[in-house]
Amino acid sequence: MTAVAGLKEIFTKNLRTSGIYIAFVAIVGLFTVLTDGMLLSPGNLTNIILQYSYILILAIGMVIVIIGGHIDLSVGSVVALTGATSAIVVIKHGQPWWVGILAALAVGLLVGVWQGFWVAYVGIPAFIVTLAGMLLFRGMTLQVLDNISLSPFPSEYQKVANGFLNGFLGGNGFDVFTLVIAGIALVGFAVSQFRTRQGRIRYKQTVEAMPLFITKLVLVAAVVMAFAYQLSKSRGLPIVLIILGVLIIAYTIITTKTVFGRHVYAIGGNLSAAQLSGVKVKQVNFWIFVNMGFLSAIAGVVYSSRSNGAQPSAGNMFELDAIAAAFIGGASTTGGVGRVTGAMIGALIMAVMTNGMSIMGIDQSVQQMVKGLVLLLAVAFDIFNKRRAGAAR
Structure with a gap:
């Protein structure tokens, strides 16, 4: 297979997966021009990571929920509740910062167990369970905080989202340590891609030509x-970028290498076939929501x-941003399709658009309309692809 033929097959085999990366590059390029280069300035790139890290974390869990054929409307309220729990433990009761983090994670897991039970074992649709959860956990947040904000956290706690690792290896005008970590990550990525390619070759699956593979790397x-x-x-x-990288x-x-991941795709793709194949559907659905609660707590x-x-209003509308990121990143409205990396790109598209429009001074109402249109077009593209595939068969 030639490089040109390999490239053509990649784009025709999965237009949605390929298109999202092209769209991301185009959006970054557009807003770089519109903001006179401010979008890609060192300080602004750092701010994008810091400001949208929690949406990226939520998008990881949300795409798994959507792949399984569900939806979770409660994650914003869970973000508020877990943050409030941490604040009560650390600020109000004077416990160490790490105790607050553990308490928040414990509450997130309990929320996941609660919602997973109703969805998996009682059989109530996730939409209803998490809609109820959105109201329930928001109310609990108001109760926990007594309708007032709590601050400040100790400096150690603040470093989770605002801290940086730098200066270990020196550098003149730039931090060498950051570049070394990026280089190590790239080596790991290249090795992983090469092993994946070799595995596909062993199973006689189609792979891109070596020149194209090298070009991609x-x-x-x-x-x-x-x-x-x-x-x-x-x-x-940023420390939070390390946390995010580990999670990704x-x-x-x-999602790609474990039995649990394959079962999530199987349930979302064809529930009846998954049941006939011996997949323990109730258990998988239960752990999908436990995992979402855990990631909501991290966020x-x-x-x-x-x-x-x-704050009592923390996390407001976060669930919509996470859902939008998953769908823009390639998840299907009917389940069974989606990738963690795609959700990350979808979240970054939302982040770049929001940040770029803010730099340009565009009104908040217009920003909301633009994001709504992008989400609508992403879902329309998903439906178009399904109809196109059905017509081809």
């Missing part, structure tokens, strides 16, 4: 190192750390 390396260099010129490597790697492995810790406090 070089392009990824160039983009990542350029991004890392910009971060290194600002404040170095872990959940990519979970709650990050958000409360970023805002240096807990």
Whole structure:
């Protein structure tokens, strides 16, 4: 297979997956021009990571929920509740910062167990359970905080979302440590891609030609190192980016390499076939929501750390941003389709659009309309692809 033929097959085989990366590059390019380069400035790139990290974390869990054929409307309220729990433990009762984090994670897991039970074992649709959860956990947040905000957190807690790792290896005008970490990550990515390619060859699956494969790796390396260099010129490597990177790697492995991940796709793709194949549907659905509660708690810790406090209105509308990120990133409205990396790109598209429009001084109401249209077009594109595939068969 020639490089041209391989490239054509990649685009025709999965237009939605390929198109999202093209759309992301186009949107970044557009807003870079419209903001006179401010979008890609070192300080602004750092701010994008800090400001939208919790949405990226929520999008990881949300795409798994959607792949399984469900939806979760409660994650914003869970972010508020877990952040409030941490604030009560640390600020009000004077416990160490890490005790607050553990308390928040415990509450997130309990929320996941609660919602997973009603969805998996009672059989109530996730839409209803999580809609009830959105109201229930928001009310609990108001009760816990007594309708007032709590702040500030200790400096150690604030570093979760606002801290940086830098200066370990020196550098003149940039942080060498940030570039070294990026380089190590790229080596791991290249090895993983090569092993995946070899596995597909062993199973006689179609792979792109080696020149195209190398070109893809070089392009990824160039983009990542350029991004890392910009971060290194600002404040170095954000701690929250390390947390996010670990979560992305872990959940990519979970969804693509584990039995649980395959069962989630099977349930979302064809529930009857999954049941006939011996998939323990109730258990899988239960753990999908436990996992969502866990990730919502992490997002709650990050958000409360970023805002240096807990507010009754925290997490408002976060669930819509996470759902939009999953759908824009390639998840299907009917389940069974989606990827963690796609959800990350979808979340970054939302982040770049919001940040770019804010730099341009565009009114908040217009920003909401633009994001709504983007989500609508993403879902329309999903439906178009399904009809096109059905017609081809």
